[in-house]
Amino acid sequence: xxxxxxxxxxxxxxxxxxxxxxxxxxxxxxxxxxxxxxxxxxxxxxxxxxxxxxxxxxxxxxxxxxxxxxxxxxxxxxxxxxxxxxxxxxxxxxxxxxxxxxxxxxxxxxxxxxxxxxxxxxxxxxxxxxxxxxxxxxxxxxxxxxxxxxxxxxxxxxxxxxxxxxxxxxxxxxxxxxxxxxxxxxxxxxxxxxxxxxxxxxxxxxxxxx
Numbered sequence: 001x002x003x004x005x006x007x008x009x010x011x012x013x014x015x016x017x018x019x020x021x022x023x024x025x026x027x028x029x030x031x032x033x034x035x036x037x038x039x040x041x042x043x044x045x046x047x048x049x050x051x052x053x054x055x056x057x058x059x060x061x062x063x064x065x066x067x068x069x070x071x072x073x074x075x076x077x078x079x080x081x082x083x084x085x086x087x088x089x090x091x092x093x094x095x096x097x098x099x100x101x102x103x104x105x106x107x108x109x110x111x112x113x114x115x116x117x118x119x120x121x122x123x124x125x126x127x128x129x130x131x132x133x134x135x136x137x138x139x140x141x142x143x144x145x146x147x148x149x150x151x152x153x154x155x156x157x158x159x160x161x162x163x164x165x166x167x168x169x170x171x172x173x174x175x176x177x178x179x180x181x182x183x184x185x186x187x188x189x190x191x192x193x194x195x196x197x198x199x200x201x202x203x204x205x206x207x208x209x210x
Contacts, residue, residue, distance in 0.1 A: 005072040007105065014075075014182065016148035016198045021167040026141040026200075030110070031078070031103040032056055034133050039095035045130070049102045050077070052128040057104045059118035070109060078103040080178040101178075103139070112136060141177060146200040148184075152192035159199060168203055177202030 008014045013026050032053050036045040057074045065071040080101040083094075106115075115136045122131060145168055149159050160179070168175060182198035 003071070005070075005107075007072065007075045008184065014198070016146050018148045018150050021145055021147050021163055023171065024144050024146060026144050028138050028140045030106050030108060030136065030138050032106060033101050033103055033135050033137050034130060035101050037099045039098070040100065041095065046100075048128065048130045052130040052134050053102060053104050055122040055128060056115070056118050056134055057106070059121050060106055060110055060114060063114055063118060064107070064110060068109065070107070072107060075105040077183045078105070079181045079183070081181065082178045106136070141180070141202045143204070144180070144200050144202045145173070146198055149197045149199050150195070152195065153197070156197070156199060163199065163201060168201065173203040173205040175201055176204040
């Protein structure tokens with residue numbers, strides 16, 4: 001029987017501790033991606049994006065298992081978030097101003113031909129409204145600061161404020177790139193106070209070797 005890889009357990013970049021800010025060097029990683037804008041709680045585009053990503057991800061998992069003999073757990077949903085005024089994340093929390101890219105990581109042995117085939121297969125059966133917007137790209141983040149947040153998304157503001165305005169400057173670093181969240185819990189099924197989310201911020205500068 002083929003062993004199943006769980007990247008949440010095998011990749012160091014999916015490890016984080018509550019109450020601790022950690023500097024990590026994130027390698028280039030390949031993702032299914034789809035973009036959108038607006039409040040994720042009310043935006044139909046956000047729901048449509050999720051509905052487009054997962055069918056492609058599971059087609060790729062099946063193709064990898066049956067065609068390559070390499071099975072894996074589909075990694076957790078992730079998101080890049082940004083706004084013209086970053087205070088909308090840490091102070092005002094005005095979600096209507098947020099732009100986002102939803103992500104699902106795919107293993108490095110998944111090639112573009114497999115991606116194209118997976119999209120075509122999803123299109124034949126039950127085409128999601130935003131299927132044509134799904135793309136396969138490499139994300140290069142490099143050095144990042146991350147921590148584990150346990151609780152609702154609306155309670156992230158204080159953690160992010162400490163990360164942005166205390167830890168990062170104290171380490172001689174500067175923010176660079178988009179705010180990144182990794183949803184270790186399925187927010188559709190887990191109570192808000194028990195949700196586990198990795199909060200990540202790419203940085204520049206040097207605080208020495210990790």
